[in-house]
Every structure is written in structure tokens, then in C-alpha cells.
Amino acid sequence: MSFLTGPMHHHLEGHKDLTNHKEILRLEEPDVIWIPLNNGAAPCTPLVNVGDEVKVGTKIAERNDHFYLPLFSPVSGTVTGIEKKMNSAMKMVDHMRIENDHKKTVEKPFEPFDYEKATREELLDFVKNAGMLGLGGAGFPTYVKYLKPEGIKSFIINGVECEPYLTTDYRSMMDNLELLKTGVLAMFKLSKAERGCVAVKEDKVDLIAELKKTFEGTPIEIRTVPDIYPAGWERTLVWLLEQKRYDRLPAEVGCIINNASTAIALADALLNGMPVTHKLVTVSGDGVADPHNVYVPVGTTAHDIVQACGGYTSEDCMIIAGGPMMGSAIPNDTFVIGPANNGLTVLKHEPLDVVKCLRCGKCTEMCPSGLEPVRINNAEKVKDIETLKKLDTLSCIECGLCSYICPSKIDVTEGIRRAKRYLALAKK
Amino acid sequence: MKLTFEPAPHYRSPQSTGGIMKELTLCLCAVTLFAVIYYTMAFGASYGLRVVIMMALAVLAGCATEAVYYKATKQDVVKGICSSYPWVTAMILTLISSIDNSYYAIIVSVVIAIIFGKLVFGGFGQNIFNPAAFGEAILMNSFAAAKSADFATGATPTQAMNAYGWMLSAENFGTMVNRYGGLGKMLLGQYPSTIGSTCAILILICGAVMIYRKDIDWQAPVFYIGTIFVVSLLIGLMHGAGVWYAVFQVLAGGVVFGGVFMMTDPVTSPVTIPGRVIFAVGAACFTLIFRLRSNMADGVLYSILLMNMLTPAIDKLMDGNQIKNAAKNVRTVLIACAVMLVITLGVGFIAEGKLPAGAAVEKTSETVTAETAAVPEVLYADTASGN
Numbered sequence: 037m038s039f040l041t042g043p044m045h046h047h048l049e050g051h052k053d054l055t056n057h058k059e060i061l062r063l064e065e066p067d068v069i070w071i072p073l074n075n076g077a078a079p080c081t082p083l084v085n086v087g088d089e090v091k092v093g094t095k096i097a098e099r100n101d102h103f104y105l106p107l108f109s110p111v112s113g114t115v116t117g118i119e120k121k122m123n124s125a126m127k128m129v130d131h132m133r134i135e136n137d138h139k140k141t142v143e144k145p146f147e148p149f150d151y152e153k154a155t156r157e158e159l160l161d162f163v164k165n166a167g168m169l170g171l172g173g174a175g176f177p178t179y180v181k182y183l184k185p186e187g188i189k190s191f192i193i194n195g196v197e198c199e200p201y202l203t204t205d206y207r208s209m210m211d212n213l214e215l216l217k218t219g220v221l222a223m224f225k226l227s228k229a230e231r232g233c234v235a236v237k238e239d240k241v242d243l244i245a246e247l248k249k250t251f252e253g254t255p256i257e258i259r260t261v262p263d264i265y266p267a268g269w270e271r272t273l274v275w276l277l278e279q280k281r282y283d284r285l286p287a288e289v290g291c292i293i294n295n296a297s298t299a300i301a302l303a304d305a306l307l308n309g310m311p312v313t314h315k316l317v318t319v320s321g322d323g324v325a326d327p328h329n330v331y332v333p334v335g336t337t338a339h340d341i342v343q344a345c346g347g348y349t350s351e352d353c354m355i356i357a358g359g360p361m362m363g364s365a366i367p368n369d370t371f372v373i374g375p376a377n378n379g380l381t382v383l384k385h386e387p388l389d390v391v392k393c394l395r396c397g398k399c400t401e402m403c404p405s406g407l408e409p410v411r412i413n414n415a416e417k418v419k420d421i422e423t424l425k426k427l428d429t430l431s432c433i434e435c436g437l438c439s440y441i442c443p444s445k446i447d448v449t450e451g452i453r454r455a456k457r458y459l460a461l462a463k464k
Numbered sequence: 465m466k467l468t469f470e471p472a473p474h475y476r477s478p479q480s481t482g483g484i485m486k487e488l489t490l491c492l493c494a495v496t497l498f499a500v501i502y503y504t505m506a507f508g509a510s511y512g513l514r515v516v517i518m519m520a521l522a523v524l525a526g527c528a529t530e531a532v533y534y535k536a537t538k539q540d541v542v543k544g545i546c547s548s549y550p551w552v553t554a555m556i557l558t559l560i561s562s563i564d565n566s567y568y569a570i571i572v573s574v575v576i577a578i579i580f581g582k583l584v585f586g587g588f589g590q591n592i593f594n595p596a597a598f599g600e601a602i603l604m605n606s607f608a609a610a611k612s613a614d615f616a617t618g619a620t621p622t623q624a625m626n627a628y629g630w631m632l633s634a635e636n637f638g639t640m641v642n643r644y645g646g647l648g649k650m651l652l653g654q655y656p657s658t659i660g661s662t663c664a665i666l667i668l669i670c671g672a673v674m675i676y677r678k679d680i681d682w683q684a685p686v687f688y689i690g691t692i693f694v695v696s697l698l699i700g701l702m703h704g705a706g707v708w709y710a711v712f713q714v715l716a717g718g719v720v721f722g723g724v725f726m727m728t729d730p731v732t733s734p735v736t737i738p739g740r741v742i743f744a745v746g747a748a749c750f751t752l753i754f755r756l757r758s759n760m761a762d763g764v765l766y767s768i769l770l771m772n773m774l775t776p777a778i779d780k781l782m783d784g785n786q787i788k789n790a791a792k793n794v795r796t797v798l799i800a801c802a803v804m805l806v807i808t809l810g811v812g813f814i815a816e817g818k819l820p821a822g823a824a825v826e827k828t829s830e831t832v833t834a835e836t837a838a839v840p841e842v843l844y845a846d847t848a849s850g851n
Contacts, residue, residue, distance in 0.1 A: 040738045040793055041786045048475070200475055281787060352466045360475035367469040385468040391481050391547040392589040397681070397735035406787030410735055411779065428785035436473030443481040450471035 042401025045264040045272060046437060048200050048361075054320045054327040056203040060211075061328040063344050065138065069111055069335030070131035070372045072123045075099045075175055080107055082132060088115045091143035092313060096132060105177045106167040107375070108145055110313035110333035113137040124338075124357035124371050126364060131372070134335070144309040151222040151306055156185075159226055166305040167312065172205075172268070172295035173358060175376030178302070181292055182226040189290035190278060191229035193220050193299055195236040195243075196261055196268035199359025201320040202379040205296050207329050208316055209236075210243055212300045213250045215307070219299030220256055222306060227292045233257040234296065235277060237267065265361065266435045272404050297378070312375050319345045321360070323353040323382035332373060338380055339369040348382065356381040361436040388445040399438035399448050405431045409438035413451035421462055429455045484679045485549045491670035492555040492725070495660045502653060502662070503563065507617065511563060514615060515659055518570055519558050525574040526554035533583055548588040550578055556596035556725055559660025560718055560765070561603055564615045569607035573599040593772045594732045597765050604765075617656035622717035622755075622762040628825070630755050631703055631817030636825040637712070647708060650715040661721035664714070671724035680728035683740045688723040689714055691748035695805060699752070699812030717762035719751065726764075732772040736782040738793045743778055745801045747771040749808040756815040 073080045080097040090096060090109040099105040113136045121131040149162050160179055168178035172194060197205040209216055216234075224232045234251065236243055238260035247258045261267045261276045270286055270293050280289040301312050315334055320327040325346025332341060338355060342348065356363040357371065360381045373380075399409035408427055415423040429452065438448040496519055504512030527550050534544035554574050561570060577599025585591040621644055625632070632640060641647060644655035653663025661667075674680045693710045700709030714720065727733065727744055734743050747767045754763025782793060819825065 040741070040797065041790060042737055044787075348465060352468055354468050354470060354474055356472070356474055361473040363474075364472050365468065365470050365474055367467050369467060381474070383474055385466075385470070388476065389480075389482075392587070394481055394484075394589050394730045395733075395735055396484075396730040397737075397740075398678075400735050400786070401737065403786070406785045406790075408735060408783065408786070411783060423783065426783050428788065431785060434472070436475070439473050440475055441477050441479075443477070443479050443484055445476060445480065447471055449473060453471070 041406060042403075044402065044404050044406065045266065046402050046441060047263055048198075048265045048440070050200045050263070051320065052201070052203050052206070054201065055318050055329050056206050058328055060207065060316065061330040061344065063330055063332050063336065063341065065111060065136055065140075065333055066336050066340050067136050067138075068116075069134050069136060069333055070119070070121060070337070071096065071107060071109070071134065071335045072121075072372060072374045073097050073107070073118070073130040073132055074123065074127070075103075075105050075107075075169070075177070078103070079130070080105070082118060082130075084115050084132075086115050086117055089113075090115060090134060091141045093143045093145045093310060095145055096134075099177075103177045103180055104164055105169060106145075106165065106311075108167060108311040108313055109134060110335055111136040112139050112141040122366070122368070122371055124366065124374060124377055126366060131335075142310075145311060146305070146309055148309045149306050151218075151225060156226060156228070159222065162306075163226065163302065166302070168298060168302050168305065169312070169375060170295055171297040171301060171312070171376060171378065173362075173376055173378060175374070178294065178298060181287075181294065182223075184287065185226070185228040185292075187290050188227050188229045188287060188292050189231070190292070191224050191227040191232035192273065192277060192291060192293045193223070193232070193234040193256075193296050194268055194270075194273060194293050195234055195296035196273060197237070198265045198268035199361055199363075199379070200265075201381050202318045202359045203320075204316045204318050204329060204378045206240060206243060207318075208297050208300050210246065212303075213246055215300045215303035216247075216296060217250050217254070217303075218306060219301070219303035220251075221254060222302055223294055223299055224256065229290075229292065231255065231257065233259040233277070235259050235261055235273060237261060237263050239263045265437060266404050269404060269433065269435060271433075315373055315375065315377065317341060317373055317377065318379040319382070320379070321356075321382040323349055323355075323384045324380075325349050334375050335372050337370055337372050338366075341373070341380060342369060342382060350384040352385040354383050354385050356383065361440065362434060390446055391444045393442075393444055393446055396443060398441045398443065402437045402441045404435060404437065405433060407432055407452075409448045409452055412455050413446070413448055416451055416455035416458065419458060421459065424455050424459055429459060432456065479678065482546070485552060487674060487677055487679050488552060488725075489555070491674060492552070492559065492660075494670060495559060495663070495666060495721075496555065498653060498663050498666050499559070499659045503659075506654070506656075511615060511617075514563060518561075518563070518565075518567065518659070519555065521567055522554035522558040522570050522574045523551045525571045526550035526578050529575050529578040530583070533579075548582075550582075553577055553582065553595040553599070557599045557603070559725075560596065560600050560658050560721065562620075562658050563617060563656075564611045564613070565603060565607065566610045566612050569603055569610040573603040573607070576602050589731055591731060592775070593769055594726055594729050597726060597768050597772070600765055601769060620657040620717070620761070621650065621655060621712070621715075622657070625712070625716060626755070626759075626761040627818065629816060629818035631815055632705075632819065632825070633817075634704075634706060634708070636819065637705070637708065639825040639827055641708075641712065642827075647711055647715065650712075657716075658718060658721075661718045664720040667720045667724050671728075674724075674728075680724075680730075681737075681740060683737055684727040684733060684744045685723040687741050687744035688727050688748050689719060691745050691805075692719055692751060695748065695752055695808055695812070698809060699756075699815070702809075702813055703815070713752070713755075717755075718764035722747075722764040722768055726768050732775060734775050734778045734782065736779070736786065736793075738797045739775075739778045739782045741797050742781075742800045743771050743775065746774065746804055749804040752808050753811050756811055 164179035581595035581598035696713035697710035750767030
């Protein structure tokens with residue numbers, strides 16, 4: 037089939053050696069942190085008042101609409117306010133300001149938990165109350181994926197990390213193999229799947245060897261995927277591993293997917309009774325002096341992190357929350373690291389020499405969703421709603437491959453974003 | 465210190481449109497160089513020089529036309545020309561014309577190709593027809609008489625074959641093709657035809673390099689040349705001809721050059737892969753039908769122009785999600801190709817040679833040189849135009 041559809045992926049130069057074998061930098065904890073009170077587009081309700089004392093692990097807010105997700109304080113100190121601030125998705129949301137007393141007093145929000153003895157339902161409740169969320173970047177509450185295990189055959193741990201520059205999953209897995217094993221096995225139990233695997237890129241030879249050793253004697257297989265982008269996107273991953281396509285959710289074809297760092301976080305909660313309070317963040321790119329993986333409390337500003345890595349190397353930089361393909365450039369560095377952020381890419385800003393589209397069709401061949409970005413861009417220019425619908429515009433995940441591959445350096449992905457916004461407006 | 469906002473992604477492929485055009489230009493230069501050497505060796509230095517002058521005039525005319533246009537529309541002239549690549553059109557146009565065209569005719573054709581083939585549609589990326597093919601059609605139809613008799617090179621293989629209705633017995637074919645030194649010499653480009661379309665092996669190497677460098681797609685040339693080979697093999701079998709017939713169909717005229725340098729023009733071919741397959745198979749079928757049933761010596765040019773015209777329709781046909789529509793797209797490609805192939809095979813089935821039964825092709829002892837290049841009257845009568 038791929039003969040008529042094109043490869044639908046592309047090998048990207050990863051620049052992973054900038055950080056993947058470097059020692060992790062542990063920052064001096066900042067005096068003030070801001071916790072973004074949102075989970076995706078949903079707001080979280082604060083559970084403490086201004087002036088309250090909090091400890092490391094105190095439950096400070098929760099999302100409680102159709103999903104439930106608690107947020108925990110990463111530092112001990114005093115809540116000093118709730119302010120509107122721009123978050124890493126460039127939305128203005130409430131942030132809880134906590135002044136750090138640097139005492140690091142801990143209040144464990146829950147007890148360690150023996151997942152092997154517990155029933156599946158008890159374990160699911162634990163995952164829900166421990167505030168586990170997708171650490172690959174989406175921040176989706178983890179327990180939701182496991183609510184309906186019926187028909188799940190294949191359980192996949194995503195350790196692919198296909199964004200260029202980012203190495204947190206690699207580093208976390210290498211440094212926490214035993215935690216990874218515990219977390220993966222607990223999730224495997226939740227999934228009730230017939231088979232399970234940890235998927236990593238085939239070029240990570242050292243990691244594959246370690247994983248094979250770690251998971252020996254367990255039902256978990258180690259599977260490899262080629263070094264292509266976007267191998268870590270759920271649909272592409274399911275296609276690479278299972279040769280299946282689905283319409284909306286991977287559960288339709290019996291698959292359940294979680295990120296490797298999420299599994300490690302779950303193990304930390306199970307064994308140590310601690311939720312996600314700190315994050316490993318890759319700070320990389322040619323715009324930062326000393327690229328590193330840094331370990332910071334949630335709520336640390338990007339500015340502090342970049343300064344700790346030697347600061348900017350150019351007078352005109354772009355700071356990107358996440359990797360350079362899907363992360364957006366943010367015009368300031370006052371935003372903070374949320375629980376789902378795992379990277380800051382800093383690049384020197386070099387204006388592109390944009391020329392006219394030559395209709396080469398490379399964007400169409402590369403699109404992992406099977407779309408025709410060039411046709412969508414053209415239809416968007418004339419606001420042709422019918423054609424935009426026919427072109428299945430809303431299936432775009434904004435992976436950025438069409439802009440990457442465009443030889444004319446056109447912002448193809450941005451054109452599709454405009455088209456999606458236009459379709460959303462037209463619907464109203 | 466400034467933090468700039470730009471929409472994601474912030475990571476771009478090293479390949480650029482300018483780079484693609486540079487490599488295409490280098491390939492066209494290689495083909496031109498071969499032509500200069502061949503004409504100098506086979507016909508003399510004045511012929512080689514003529515190729516150089518024709519090429520230089522065409523490129524100058526192309527760039528000058530665009531310069532005037534950008535000046536008149538108050539755009540940056542240098543930037544305009546550098547991102548519109550008029551020299552590619554001029555070079556291809558020159559390479560697909562024959563050496564006896566007058567300089568004047570080449571210049572006028574290039575100017576018309578640039579203005580009416582490209583600029584009136586909105587410039588690079590917007591044109592419907594391959595501008596070089598458009599210009600060559602003008603050249604063939606409007607300047608058929610503007611030939612420079614001093615530079616005659618004799619009938620080309622396509623003109624000769626066309627005179628016999630593209631059907632010959634093996635023996636007569638052997639006699640005919642021997643005038644050009646046999647199929648081997650044709651593969652190496654050692655025969656007169658249009659300036660740049662002869663050396664199949666060099667053009668194929670250029671094509672392979674450009675495919676490897678991802679400057680062009682592989683579907684259009686492979687399906688175009690492949691369809692011509694397979695279908696003419698079948699047509700040949702219907703009439704008792706051997707593999708040589710299919711090889712000749714591929715090597716003669718503009719098939720290889722058109723397949724590599726013109727079918728792959730991204731601007732005028734469909735954007736999807738299934739679309740390009742239909743485009744290439746369709747052009748191959750038209751090429752064979754024109755060869756077998758029309759008075760034109762070679763059908764490559766018009767088959768490309770015709771399929772260019774159908775490109776927007778093919779694109780519309782293939783619109784939609786390529787994964788969700790995969791089965792439908794496969795079906796569409798199979799049906800479209802099957803219909804075109806059946807029609808072409810039918811045309812091939814009823815095709816007849818023009819040589820009276822029992823007659824033999826006249827033998828000429830030497831291969832073509834400047835001295836033996838006088839064109840037999842009968843050929844010119846049949847092939848009023850071009851290559």
C-alpha cells in the first residue's frame with residue numbers, strides 16, 4: 037500500500053548526542069515557582085488558599101470535570117497568590133505562585149502500594165489518585181486509558197522519542213531500569229493485554245541491550261522501530277508495530293500505549309509514594325551555550341533553566357517548549373515547566389528564504405496522516421470549506437513534517453492550522 | 465536579546481527548491497555538453513558552435529523576458545529570476561528542438577513560452593502547461609519553414625519510422641535502423657534527432673542521480689518509459705515484431721528525455737503518487753497513439769501537453785485522505801490505467817505499416833554525416849513538423 041501513499045515518514049537528524057550521554061544537571065531550586073492550573077485545555081481548581089503552607093507532595097489543585105487529575109506541590113513553602121501567566125502552550129492560564137522555603141519538607145500524599153497483591157480496580161484507583169499523566173507531552177490522565185480494558189490485545193510502552201534534540205526518555209530509561217520494569221509491569225496488569233512491549237528506536241543499541249537484560253523473564257518484549265519521524269506518534273507506532281490503522285483511538289485495534297517516562301513515574305509512586313513533582317527536561321539546540329538534561333521542580337521558569345545551561349548564544353533566538361518539530365516558539369522565557377513538558381529547544385533564529393510552491397508533492401508523500409498539505413494550503417487561501425472537508429483537514433496532528441520537507445521553505449503546517457481554525461469557526 | 469516567535473516546526477530539511485533547480489540545471493548542462501561534442505564530432509565544429517549559440521540565446525531570451533516582466537511589475541528583478549528559473553525552460557526548449565531551427569525562431573519561442581506558458585498564469589508554480597513543451601509546440605507549428613538548410617542532419621529515426629507508419633518487418637527495420645548505426649548507437653546517442661534527446665544512457669544516468677538526490681520523483685519516468693516499453697512490446701508481438709520494436713519505441717524521439725526532464729516537472733504534474741501514475745501511464749498511451757495514428761513524427765510533446773491539461777482533474781480525483789482512500793485510489797488507478805491501456809492496445813492492433821507489402825526499405829551504405837544528410841523528399845512530405 038505504501039507504494040501509492042508514499043513513505044509517510046522521514047528520517048530526521050536527531051542531534052541527540054548534544055545531551056544524551058551528559059550528566060544530569062540538578063538545578064538549585066528556585067525561590068518562587070508557578071504551577072500552571074490547567075491540564076490540556078481544562079482548568080484545575082485550587083484546593084489551597086493564598087497564605088496556606090504547603091509541603092512537597094501536598095495536593096494543591098485538581099481537575100474534576102469528566103476526567104480527574106490531582107496536582108501536587110513540588111516544593112515546600114507558602115502559597116502567595118494566583119496569577120494569570122502565559123503557559124508553554126501560549127495560553128493565558130491561572131498559575132499558583134508558591135514561595136519556596138527551601139526546607140524540602142515532605143508530605144506523602146499516599147502510601148506506597150503493592151500492585152502485585154492489589155486487584156486491577158484498586159490499582160486503577162491508585163493511578164487515578166496519584167495523578168499519573170502522560171509525560172510524553174500530552175499530559176492526558178493515565179487512568180482514563182485503562183477504564184475499558186475489553187478487547188485490548190497489545191500493550192505498548194512508547195520509548196521512541198522521535199522529536200529531534202529531546203533525550204529525556206532515553207536518559208530516564210537508562211538511569212531507572214528497575215523503576216521502568218516495575219511501572220511497565222503494573223501498567224501491563226492494568227491493560228489486561230495478551231502481549232506487551234517496550235518500543236525504542238533501533239539505533240539506541242546500548243539502551244536495547246539494557247532493556248533486554250532488565251525485562252528478561254517477564255512477558256514484556258523489547259521491540260525496535262526505525263529511526264524515522266514520527267515513529268513515536270501513536271498512529272505511526274501502531275502501524276509500525278501492528279500494521280493496523282485506526283479511526284480515533286488505538287483501543288479500536290486493541291492497542292494501549294503509554295510513555296516510558298510515565299511508567300517510571302508510576303513506579304516511583306508505587307514504591308516511594310511520591311507523585312510527579314520534578315521533571316527531567318532536555319535543554320538543547322544551537323541557541324544555548326551548554327546543552328544538558330536538567331532536573332527541576334515543576335513550575336521552574338524557562339529563563340532560570342536556560343541561564344543554568346549557560347544562557348543564550350545569540351542575540352536573536354527562538355525558545356521552544358518541547359522539540360523543534362511540534363513545539364511552539366514562545367516570544368518570552370517567563371513560562372514555566374509543567375508536569376507534561378520534557379524539553380526546551382533553543383535555536384538561533386535564522387530567517388528562511390521562502391520561494392513559491394512548486395507542487396512537488398513531497399508534503400503529501402511525507403504526511404503521516406495521509407493528507408495533502410499542499411492542496412489544503414491552496415484550498416485555505418480561497419476559503420473553500422467543501423474542499424477543506426474533503427481533504428480531511430481535521431486529521432492533521434501538526435507534526436510539522438510537511439513544513440520540514442518543503443524545499444520552498446513554506447510554512448505548510450501553519451497553513452493547515454489556519455485551515456483548521458477556519459473550519460472550527462465555520463462550524464459555529 | 466530577542467526571542468522570536470515563529471510557527472512550528474522550527475526544523476527544516478537541508479534540501480531547497482534552489483538546490484533542486486541547480487542540480488537539474490547541471491544535468492541539463494551535461495546533456496547539452498554531450499550534444500555539443502556529438503555534433504562537433506559527427507558534423508563539424510560549426511554544428512557544435514551552433515548548439516552553444518542556440519542555448520546561450522535561449523537562456524538570455526528567457527531571463528531577459530522575465531527581467532522585463534519583473535521590472536514592469538515593480539518587483540525585484542534578480543530575486544524574481546532566481547526564484548522563477550527561466551533558464552530551465554529555455555534549456556529544455558532548446559534541447560527538444562532540432563539544430564536546423566533558426567536562432568530567431570528559438571528566441572521567439574522562448575519568449576512566448578515564458579510569457580504565455582508561464583507568466584500569464586501567475587509565474588513559477590502556477591502554470592498549467594510545461595512551458596518548454598508549450599514553446600516547442602509554438603516552434604514546431606509556427607516556424608516549420610524557418611529552417612536553416614545549411615544545418616540539415618537528415619531524417620531522424622522518428623521521422624523515418626513515421627514515414628513507414630511505425631510498423632516494419634524485422635528485415636526492413638534492420639535496414640532502417642542501420643542508417644543510425646543500430647540500436648546500440650541509438651542508446652549512446654550517436655544519431656541526429658532533436659538536440660538533447662538522443663543519448664538515452666546519459667539522460668537515464670541524470671535521471672537516476674536526480675531520483676537519488678530526491679530532486680525528482682521516480683514514478684513518472686519509470687511508469688512513462690515502462691508503459692511505452694511494455695505496451696509497444698505487446699503491439700509488436702501482435703504484428704510479429706520482436707523486442708527490438710519496443711526498444712526502438714523507447715530510444716527514438718523524446719521518450720527518455722521527456723520522461724526524465726519533462727514528465728517530472730512538479731509544477732505541471734499531479735501532487736499525489738497515484739495521480740502521477742495515472743499521469744505517466746496516460747502520457748505513455750497518448751505518445752503511442754500519436755505515433756501510430758497521427759501525422760506527427762513523435763507524440764511525446766503533445767502527450768505531455770495533453771496530460772498537463774488533465775493534471776488539475778487528476779488532482780481533484782485524488783483529493784482526500786490518502787490512507788482512508790487507499791483502496792479507492794488503487795481502484796481508480798487500476799481502472800484509469802486499464803482503460804487507457806486497452807484503447808492503446810486496440811489502436812496498436814489496427815495499426816498498419818505504410819510500406820507496401822513486399823517493398824523494402826532503401827539501403828544507404830553509410831551512417832548519417834553532414835554529406836549524407838540530404839533528406840529524402842518523401843519523408844518531408846509526411847512529417848511537416850519537428851522531431
